[in-house]
Amino acid sequence: MVRRLETRKTWFTDGARALRADLRARGREDQLPSGEDWYACPLCLTTIFRIEVLEEPDSMLTEEHAPPAWSGGTVLALTCKPCNSESGRLFDGEAHKQHTLGRFLAGESSEPVRAAFTVDGVTTYGDWHVTGTTGMCMFGVPKANNRATADLMTEAMDxxxxxxxPDLRFTITPRMRINADRARTSWIRAAYIVAFARFGWRYIAQPALDLMRRHFKDPASVTLPILSMTHPDGDPTRREIWIIREPTERRCVMVVLGQHRVLLPLPDDNRSLEDLSHAWVGDHDITQPARFSANGVQFAWPDKPMYSLDRLSMN
Ligand SMILES: [Zn+2]
Structure with a gap:
C-alpha cells in the first residue's frame, strides 16, 4: 500500500511538471498558481490538485483504469473522483453489460444473464446460466414472476x-437494456486516457477534444460522432496505439482495445471530430463489424503516464 502511494506521488509530480511545461510552451503558465506542483484532472481539466490530496483518506484524486478493470485494464492516470465514479455509472456499466451479453451469446461466459424463458406460451423471468458446454439452468427470480405464472410454468414443464x-421446445430471450451509445463512449473515454498517458497534456489540450470532455461530463448535452468501431476478430487482450498516416484523409491516432478500435485526432490536428468520423465511418453501418486497411506507426503501449509530447517541451 505504501509503495502504491509512493508510485502515485511520482505520477503526480511527473504529471504536474509535464503540465507546467506544456502550459509554459503554449504561453499559458499563468493558468496555474506559481511555486508548487499542481496536477489537473485530465478528464475535465476543471479541478487542480496539490500533492497532499493523495494522503487524504477519501482522496478526491483517484486511480483511473484504462480500459476498465473488468476488461483487463490497468491504472494509467490519476483523475478526479467525480469524473472517475460518474463515468463508471454512466458509461462503463453499459460497456460491461454489452460485453457480458456478447460473451454469453457466444457461449464463453458462465456469468448469469437476466432472461425471459418461454415454454408453450408461458413466460417466466430469471437468471440464465450456461455451465460448461452442455449444461444450462435457469433460476427464477421470485420478484420477477407472480405466483400464478410460476404455477403455469410448472404445469407446462410437467x-x-x-x-x-415430446421434445422440450423453448425460447430464451436475454433481457438486458443496454445503451449502445454510452457503451461506445466507455471505449472512447478509455482511449482518451491511454492517449493522455502516452502523449500528455499537449495532446489533450487540442480544441477538438473539448467536445469529447463535454460529452464525458454530460452525454445528454453534447453528442459525439461515431469514433469507435468493433472488429470481429479482435483478440480481447489486444492493446495497441497507432499513428495512422495513410490514407491521408484517415490520418489519426487509433487506439485498439480488444475488439474496439477508437479514432482520436492526431496531435495538433485541425480537423473536427465530425470530419474524422466521416473519413472512417462514412456510410458504414455501425452495427456491423468494421474491416479496413491503413498504414501507420505503432507506439509502445504505456504502462504508466509517459507524457511523451510534453517531454519535448521539458528538455
Ligand atoms: Zn475530472
Whole structure:
C-alpha cells in the first residue's frame, strides 16, 4: 500500500511538471498558481490538485483504469473522483453489460444473464446460466414472476416429463437494456486516457477534444460522432496505439482495445471530430463489424503516464 502511494506521488509530480511545461510552451503558465506542483484532472481539466490530496483518506484524486478493470485494464492516470465514479455509472456499466451479453451469446461466459424463458406460451423471468458446454439452468427470480405464472410454468414443464413426453421446445430471450451509445463512449473515454498517458497534456489540450470532455461530463448535452468501431476478430487482450498516416484523409491516432478500435485526432490536428468520423465511418453501418486497411506507426503501449509530447517541451 505504501509503495502504491509512493508510485502515485511520482505520477503526480511527473504529471504536474509535464503540465507546467506544456502550459509554459503554449504561453499559458499563468493558468496555474506559481511555486508548487499542481496536477489537473485530465478528464475535465476543471479541478487542480496539490500533492497532499493523495494522503487524504477519501482522496478526491483517484486511480483511473484504462480500459476498465473488468476488461483487463490497468491504472494509467490519476483523475478526479467525480469524473472517475460518474463515468463508471454512466458509461462503463453499459460497456460491461454489452460485453457480458456478447460473451454469453457466444457461449464463453458462465456469468448469469437476466432472461425471459418461454415454454408453450408461458413466460417466466430469471437468471440464465450456461455451465460448461452442455449444461444450462435457469433460476427464477421470485420478484420477477407472480405466483400464478410460476404455477403455469410448472404445469407446462410437467408435460415434458416422462417416457412419452415430446421434445422440450423453448425460447430464451436475454433481457438486458443496454445503451449502445454510452457503451461506445466507455471505449472512447478509455482511449482518451491511454492517449493522455502516452502523449500528455499537449495532446489533450487540442480544441477538438473539448467536445469529447463535454460529452464525458454530460452525454445528454453534447453528442459525439461515431469514433469507435468493433472488429470481429479482435483478440480481447489486444492493446495497441497507432499513428495512422495513410490514407491521408484517415490520418489519426487509433487506439485498439480488444475488439474496439477508437479514432482520436492526431496531435495538433485541425480537423473536427465530425470530419474524422466521416473519413472512417462514412456510410458504414455501425452495427456491423468494421474491416479496413491503413498504414501507420505503432507506439509502445504505456504502462504508466509517459507524457511523451510534453517531454519535448521539458528538455
Ligand atoms: Zn475530472
Amino acid at each position: 408435460r415434458y416429463v416422462g417416457p412419452d413426453a
